[in-house]
Amino acid sequence: MDIKLKNKNLKLIIFVLSLISITLALCSMFNFKVNKEYLNFKSYFESRQFESRLNEFYSDFKNYNVDYKDYGKKSIDDKINTDNFNNLKNQYDNQLENKLQDTENQYDSQIENAESNGNKDKVTRLTEEKNKKLEEIKKQNTKSADDIKKELAKRSDDNYNSVKKQYESITDIKYYLKDSKSGDIYSNLNNVDDIQNYIKSSSAYSFSLPNNSPTTSTRYVSNQLSGLGLEGYVIVPKTSPLVSNSKEFNTNKILAIIQLIVFPVFLAAGVLMLRYSRKAEIDNHSLIIASKKLYNKVPFDLKLLILFFALIISPNIYRDLYYQGMNVITSDFFINLILTTLLTYFLYISIPDIINCLKNRENLLAEIKSGLLYKFKDIILGCLKDKNLMFITIIFIIGTVIFGVIAAAISLSAHAAPELFILATILYVFFVIILLLKNIVKLDKIIKGTDEIVKGNLSYVIKEKGKGNLSRLAHNINNMKTGISKAVESQMKSDRLKSELITNVSHDLKTPLTSIINYVDLLKKEDLSKEEVEGYIKVLERKTERLKVLIEDLFEASKMASGAVELxxxxxxxxxxxxxxxxxxxxxxxxSGLIFKVNIPHHKVYSNLDGKKTWRVFENLIGNILKYSQIGTRVYIDLTENDDKNIITMKNISAYEMEFVVDEIFERFKRGDTSRATEGSGLGLAIAKSIVDLQGGRLDIDIDGDLFKVRVEFNK
Known part of the structure; x- marks a missing residue:
């Protein structure tokens, strides 16, 4: 009995060693796939890495010696490009014009108010103050031609200094080049009289120009330098960091050869030990039986999922183990070796098991019925007998899956092992769906309870089991007083909004009407000059136009609210x-003094809409931005697409403190400017939202501090 037990344990040890051997063989195979590129080149100086460094060297050399040749001798005028000068001058002129226009607009509104109130002294004072302010702005912001030239010259000098600094930092490559036409010498070698002797004694690698037999790595640079009329030598000295790169290249090349040899050796050893350990005897060992029992408890579809991700991540795991063993063998290496061997064991038992299962239809059906997806089906059919509830649940499940995909995409962009994050996201979505279905069962009980209450059974009590929103909903239904209180509060809010609507309509209509009455009275005076009469008439035109806009917007909002609109x-x-x-x-x-940053695709972006009405939406939203934005800030307007929607986003910084609830800003005659000092009817957003809603779209507003963001969605 003891002999049999010892024999079993010995074969178990051999079996484990075979798994370790196969694991090491896989490590060698996956790392050889990475390092086999080194076998394509005789040395580092023929490789793509060295070619890349030579190309960088040529770029730095050409920038300084060709593109910026004799730069220090150039005058300011020679350094300046005419187009750049004109562009910068136009930029400063536009900035000055915008500042002047902003100041004029600021003072003109105050002067207009003073004129409407008949305060001539204030008009005179504001006019003088405006003129003084305009002169100060002109003095401070006017740029002369010399100022612009100096600025452009400084920019050019900065670029030159950057190129020069990069050129002077070339130390890993030495060069001695001569212009065959002018005889100019270009070199970063110091105190070298005999270049041939220097190459023999101090270089690790070099090539001459013209290069009659260039290698792949030197061909491009050789041709380019020869094309510039240069001849001489490009040298990698023995002290260059590139020599270390060369040694590392040779090491990796040797490793690739070792890996090529080690792979079949370890694989053959692993297979031989596996055959010696005899599968039948190993399968009867208590440890193997226990591990397979644990494996068999895993549902079939989850096995497939784990195997899929195991196959994806295994190359990275095997490669990491190999590199860790190449550096220093520590306790961490042995821990990782054990974990990687367990992965090999999982692949060893799962791949044949799944293949056999797929071959046998009866076993496959049995495994599927015991799987998680089949159980999901039973849960869904059991708890979603109502078709409407079924539809809502499917929508929730699809939304959860989309959320999981987005989370996985974010994880992919930020981590080195994306497969693990994809697996974690899928498992997360899986458990979220389970929780969702449990909550649906609770919801079904609440619906049954409300049915009883509707029938008149007011003594019926819905069980308030657990915590969460559904439990709170059951509690609220059992305590109808709370619901009634909320209904009263809602009615009070509605009454308040109606009162505000009447007040705001009265205010916005009364203001221009009062001005019209006052100016008509002024026109009745007989001693008015022709200029005064013309001025008053212009004011009347503005006020009547203002009144007309208010009334038109009011009718438009009423039509939208009633739905009496033909699209x-x-x-x-x-x-x-x-x-x-x-x-x-x-x-x-x-x-406006605003800086618009617009991102609109150049291709066509289609939606089924009423063009005129949609134009009104854009006009209202952009008009809102022009009225309420802080002068000098940026405005962002973007048009983007996804699979089924076109999305327009507009963002601006408010010039006013936004002390209102987002939901109320869509109410008619509600403004972000609570003082109502700006032009506008307060109907723009209400009309825009109504138009978007009528066309099956969506208009949302988001406020973050002074940031005002509007998002409009249209179906494709």
Whole structure:
């Protein structure tokens, strides 16, 4: 009995050694695939790495000696490009014009108010203050031609100094080159009288120009330097860091040869030991039986998933183990060797098991029925008898899967082992779905409870099991007083908004109407000059136009709210429509003092929309930006696409403190400027949202401090 037990244990040890041997063989194989490139070149100086360094050297050499040749002798005028000068001058002129326009707009509104109030002293004071301010701005922001030239020359000097610094930092490659026409010498060798002797005594590698038999690595640089009319030598000295690269290259080349030899040796040894250990006897060992019992408890579909990711990540794991063993063999190496051998064992038992299962249809059906996906089906059919509830659940599941994919994509961009994060994300989605289905069962019980209450069974109590939103919903239904209180609060809010609507409508209509009445009274005076009459008439025109816009917007908002709007739906290029909207408002944009950053695709972006109504949406949103943005800030307008939607995003910095609830900004006559000092009816966002909603789109607003962000979505 003892002899049999010893024999079993001995064969188990041999079996483990065979797995270790196969593991090491796989390490050698995967690393050989990485290092086999070194066998394609005789030495480092014929490799692509050295070719890349030579190309960098040539670029630095040419930039300094050709592109910036005799730069120090150039005058300021020679350093300046006419186009660059004109562009910079136009830039400064535009900045000055914008600042002047901003100042004029600021003072003109104050002067207009003073004129409407008949305060002539204030008008005179503000006019003088405006003129003084304009002169100061001109004095501080006007750039002369000499100033612009100096700035451009400084930029050119900075570029030259950067090129020079990069050129002077060339130390790993030495060169002695002579211009065959001018006789100029280019070299970074110091105190070298005999170049041939220097190459013999101090170089690790060199090639001459012209190069009659260039290697692959030197061909490009040789041709380029010869094309510049240069002859001489390019040298890698023995002290160059490239010599260390050469030694590392040779080491990796030897390693590739060793790996090529080691792989079949370890593989053959592993296979022979595996055959000696005899599969039947090993399978009866208690440790193997215990490990297979644990393996068999894993559902079939989860086995497939784990095997799939094991096959994906195994090359990286085997390579990492090899590199760790090549450096210093420590306790960590042996721990990783054990873990990697366990991976080999998992592949050893899972691959044949899954293949046999796929070959046998009855076993495959049995495994599928015991799998997680089949259990999911039973859970779904058991808890979702209601078709509407089934539809909602499917939507939730799809949304969760999409979330998992996005999370995986983010993880991929930030980690070195993306497969692990994909696996983690899939498992996360899997468990989220389980929790979702459990909550659906709770929801079904709540629905049954509400059915009883609707029938008149007010004594029915819904079980408030556990925690979470559904339990809280059951609690709220059992305590209807809380729901009634919320309904009253909602009604009060509605009444408040109606009161605000009446107040705001009265205010916005009364302001221009009062001005019209006052200026009509002024026109009745007989002693007015022709200039005064013309001025008053212009004010009346502005106020009546203002009143007209308010009334038109009010009717438009009323039509939108009632749904009495006819839409002419057709295939519309959203990119072109948005570009046209910006173009038509170009003068206002230039005069606004805002910096617009627009990102619109050059290709066509289609949605089924009413073009005129959608243009009104863009006009209202851009008009909102022009009215309420902080002068001098940037405005971002982007048009992007996904699979089924076209998305327009507009972001700006508010000039006013936004002390309002986002949901209320869509109410009619509600403004971000609570003082109502700016032009506008307060209907722009309400009209825009109504138009978007009527076309099956979506308009959302997000506020973060002073950042005001609008997002419009249209279906493709």
């Amino acid at each position: 002419n739906i057709e295939k519309v290029d959203v990119a072109q429509l948005l570009s046209q909207s910006l173009a038509e408002l170009d003068e206002k944009i230039k005069a």
